[in-house]
Amino acid sequence: MQVKMSEYLILVKPRIRELIRLLDQEFAYVSVLCTDVSGTTYRVGQRQTTVADYSFNERGFVVRVYENGSYCEYSFNQCEDVNALAAEITSVLKSELKLLEQMGLSKMESPLLHEEAITQAMTNEISVDPETLSAGEILDHLKKISDAGAAHEGILEFQAAMDFAHVSKMFLSSSKDLMQSYAYAEGMEAAIGTGNGKQDMGFCTFSGLKGAEILDEMDSSVEKVLSLLHDKLYADPVVPGMYDVITTPEVTGLIAHEAFGHGVEMDMFVKERALAKDYIGKQVASNITCMKDGAASASQVSSYLFDDEGTLGCDTTIIDHGTLVTGISDVLSAMRLHTVPTGNGKRESFERKAYTRMTNTFFTPGTDTLEDMIASIEDGYLLDGMESGMEDPKHWGIQCMVSIGREIKHGKLTGKTVSPVVLTGYVPDLLKSISMVSGDMELFGSGACGKGHKEWVKVSDGGPYLKCKVRLG
DSSP states (O other), X not given: OBOOOOHHHHHHHHHHXXXXXXXXXXXXXXXXXXXXXXXXXXXXXXXXXXXXXXXXXXXXXXXXXXXXXXXXXXXXXXXXXXXXXXXXXXXXXXXXXXXHHHXXXXXXXXXXXXXXXXXXXXXXXXXXXXXXXXHHHHHHHHHHHHHHHHTSTTEEEEEEEEEEEEEEXXXXXXXXXXXXXXXEEEEEEEEEEEETTEEEEEEEEEEESOOTTHHHHHHTTHHHHHHHHHHHHTOBOOOOEEEEEEEOHHHHHHHHHHHHTGGGBTHHHHTTOOGGGGGTTSBOSOTTOOEXXXXXXXXXXXXXXXXXXXOBOOOEEEEETTEEOOOBOOHHHHHHHTOOOOSOEEOSSTTSOOEEOOSEEEEOOOSBOHHHHHHTOSEEEEEEEEEEEEEETTTTEEEEEEEEEEEEETTEEEEEEEOSEEEEEEHHHHHHTOOEEEEEEEEEOOSOXXXXXXXXXXXXXXXXXXEEEEEEO
């Protein structure tokens, strides 16, 4: 079925058009982002069942204007009396700009944005609309999954969860008329259990531009989650050192996100907080390594027609055969750096400012097979399962928490495992060590990404299997 545009945004569109007409008389540039996001979270365990609003639900507007070399914004969630609203926005923004001048505060001036005229709309399709199912039907399905996992010996808790979101956005200015409406779903299964004198957790996630059909995918993954938990419980500690490793697509995505995701967000270039700024056009990875980002680069939870500044989503090549080609940017960062914006201006909500943010970030496929990659390793590990990561864009350090390492000896998996595993290193050293890249790939979009410790947005990441050399501890 085709996902429908928000009836509310369609209803208020003429009023927003009138608001823009009135504000155009006062400011050199005016645009309005209109947002309506609705969704529900369902979670079932052996001890508790919950139904709640999706964490990114919102309905509201943010207007951006240009005045005296600066862009100012005003967010609101009511649009009844357009004339009064226009007067309030004008008064508030002009008085704040005047106050800044009176205080003598310096500011980073920006040029006036000149937009090309464009009218475009986008919707996506899903197979099963969760809104056509009752909460009871969804919870019953999740309970069957939870009960199937909890029935195994040593399992203390088995949770199954599904999130569904319907996103409608509209971007309007004197030049642009953009509308998009799409739906995505996320799923999660997590087992907590005991064994070998330890307690641990194994989990698996699901995501995509889809609806309640994601529940069918979850049905077949209970044994996978239990197997991962078992392997962690009976794993040995890793002996710290440098190893040849193969990363599963999930771990590959973690490396892409932390190594050259945050590091090439170009608002960090403006602030001189990213070392990558000085390496554009230089080799930063092996010549078989390519990496992309973009709302148009893949089909996952961060795929869209336009970003929160009205820039169409792009397919951006970040690393091309080892060379760092470009970063990703929002509109204001691109103007200050004299580059073309890449459609990566994203807001946590209509009440928050836009930052440069990742969308779908991934290493592209190669030509190797997983079997050949395993056979090429004398002593190393297959790293499986993403848990968390962090990076330092200013010094190119990286740290990734991986669920488990599966031992490889003399070109074969031995069945032995190590856990927990911490992958660390200097980003160019890691990327230049990539020597094999598989031909298959996968993206993952469950969860969210924060800018520093805040400003959470939806992203996805992934890629093929990679063979590289890293430090484990």
